[in-house]
Amino acid sequence: MIPVQGFEGQRVAVLGLGRSGLATARALRAGGAVALCWDDGAAARAAAEVEGFEIRDPMAAGAFADVACLVTSPGIAHLYPAPHRAIAAAMALGVPVDNDIGLFFRSLGLGEWDGMEEPPKVVAVTGSNGKSTTSALIAHILTVAGRSVQLAGNIGRGVLDIEPPENGGVVVLELSSYQTDLARALTPDIAVFTNLSPDHLDRHGGMGGYFAAKRRLFAEGGPDRAIVGVDEPEGRYLANQLAEGPGDLRLIRVSAGKLEGIGWDLVARKGWLSEMRKGRQVASIDLRGVAGLPGAHNHQNAACAYGVARALGLSPKEIEAGFHSFEGLPHRSQRVADIGGVSFVNDSKATNVDAAVKALAAFRRIRWICGGLEKEGGMAALAPAAGEVVKAYVIGREAAAFALHLGAVRHEICGDMATAVARAAAEAEPGDTVLLAPAAASFDQYDSFEHRGRDFMEQVAKLT
Template sequence: MIPVQGFDGRKVMVLGLGRSGLATARALRAGGAEALCWDDGAAGRAAAEAEGFALHDPMAPGAFDAVAALITSPGIPHLYPAPHRAIAAAWAAGVPVDNDVGLFFRSLGLAGWDGLDEPPRVVAVTGSNGKSTTSALIAHILRTAGRSVQLAGNIGRGVLDIDPPESGGVVVLELSSYQIELARALTPDIAVFTNLSPDHLDRHGGMGGYFAAKRRLFSEGGPDRAVVGVDEIEGQYMANQLAEGPGDARVIRVSARKLEGPGWDLVTRKGWLAEMRKAKQVAAIDLRAVRGLPGAHNHQNAACAYGACRALGLAPKEIEAAFHSFEGLPHRSQRVAEIGGVSYVNDSKATNVDAAVKALGAFTRIRWICGGLEKEGGLAALAPAAGEVVKAYVIGREAAAFALKLGAIPHEICGDMATAVARAAAEAQPGDTVLLAPAAASFDQYDSFEHRGRDFMEQVGKLRG
């Protein structure tokens, strides 16, 4: 646990008592603060009471008297589409609002580091797609190289729930826009931006607000080094803002296109990763044989992880060796089975169109299981990427409406996962890939994308008889 510093003997309110909220309350208590807890759900309040925390209704009269800060969970809106009433009440009372990520950066380096031979480092990863794989891959590479590493944030443990890092240890954080946008302290040593595509637009008031939330990790924290995907205009803008000149090696640019200039660039083309310094190639890795990182989108993830690890001092050969032992993450281009010459791949995490487009580009002869709760922006971008789709099998409560937007893509309305897997398996030929890449959220039929992915895997398991 990282004890929260700066609130010893003071009252701090914690709003939202899920995984990160309870971890925050524990860390506040460990740092000498009095944590006052509240959740709109009875189960969350009961969990806090079971651990001996006092409940404190933020809407009660005088609720913010003598309260030093309000710490809110990332899922609770504070601006768009409308602030939670407790956050609005904190504003009215003049009480600062923060989150666990802000407390983490505020507290991490304040105690005990003067006795370490080598200060720990923090790598923070954000972006629309690929940040989980990139974060996990960075941690895997470091661990394989013998480095002390912890993975936390939007993946793994809560940021305040990790152990105090050892001398020379590395903390790898996956951070969502929700976690970044409210944090009052953001000071990673290395920050990674994978890419940007429309997502969470209602929460951020549009694409500009969404990008602004992501950008705070770089503009507020001033990382020593930034790894930036520049295949979208937002990444190009941010890389330019961060660099002091054309050869500024503090910014490592990542692209699937050839880059010009004297800086530090990582280019992924035709299955190869090339490291360029001052317009000269200094290392190259063949990614086509890396089974855990299939497709161009995973090659971008590999390049981002490579850049972060090179910035930490690892050699190209160390990184390349670790690539080959990386098995990937569940629900992200996860190879589930091969039955009768047909591959079954679970990419349930492809919850938006951009992620689905990248998944479709990683395989050939695809039997595509798609559908669910459609997000803003429509499905028009899917059609150009569907050249390898033999047929789509559409699931979801609004499967018929979703299917209408697939245009000329051959499709069948299946409704549920069991029907979709059975129909795809019945029609698949050896060499085909049955790919779950929904291009939609899961909440019309499932609790989460993980739940949806597990259902796919269970249905595939039944095919073995």
């Protein structure tokens, strides 16, 4: 646990008592603060009360009179589409609002690292797609190389629930826009921006607000080294803002295309990862045989992870060894079965159009299971990306409406996962890939993308 510093003897309100909320309350108590807990759900309040925390309704009269700070969970809106009423009340009274990420950076290493030969490092990864794979891959590479590493944030454990890092240790954080948007402290040693595509637009008031939330990771803390995907305009803008000139080696640019520059560049193209410094290639890795990282989108994730590992002093050979032993993450281009020459791949995490487009580019002769709760940002890119799709099998409560976005792609309205898997399997031929890449959120039929992915795997298991 990372005890929260700076609130000893003070009262701190905690709003939202899920995984990160309860961890925050415990860390506040460990640091000498009094946590005043609240959740709109009675069951969550009861669980906190069992642990001895004081329950206080933030909307009760005078609830913020003695409160030094309000700490809110990332899933609770603080600005758009409308702030939670407790957050609005705190802001109206001038009570600072923060989240567990801000408390983590505020509290980490205060006076404890002075005696260490090699102070720990914090790596923070953000972007629209590939954050989880990139973060897990970084942690895996470092582990294989013998480094002490902890993975936390939007993946793994809550940031305040990890152990204080030891001498030479590394903390790898996956950070969503919900987390970076509100944190009052953001000071990673290395920061990664994978890419940007429309997502969570209602939460951020549009694309500009969404990018601004991601950009805070770089603008607020000024990392010593930044790894930035530059294939979108926002990434190029961010890279330009960070670099003092074209040869600034504090910036590592990542691309799936050719880069003309004299700095530090990583290009993942046609299955190869090339490291370029000052216009010269200094290393290359063949990614085509790396089973845990299929497709061009995963090769870009690999490039981002490679950049972090190189910035931390690892050699290309050490990194390559980590690539080959990485098994991938569940629900992300996860090969779950091969039945009669037909591959079944679970990419339930492809919850937006851009992620689905990248998944479609990774396979050939695709039987595509798609559909769900449409997100803002447009669906126009789906049909042009479906060149390898033999047929689409559409699920979701609004399957017929979703199918309209597929254009001339041959499709069948299935409605539910069981029907889609059964129909795709019945029609598939040896060499085909049955791919779940929904291009939509799961909440019309499932609790989460993980729930949806597990249903896909269960239906595939029934085929055997």
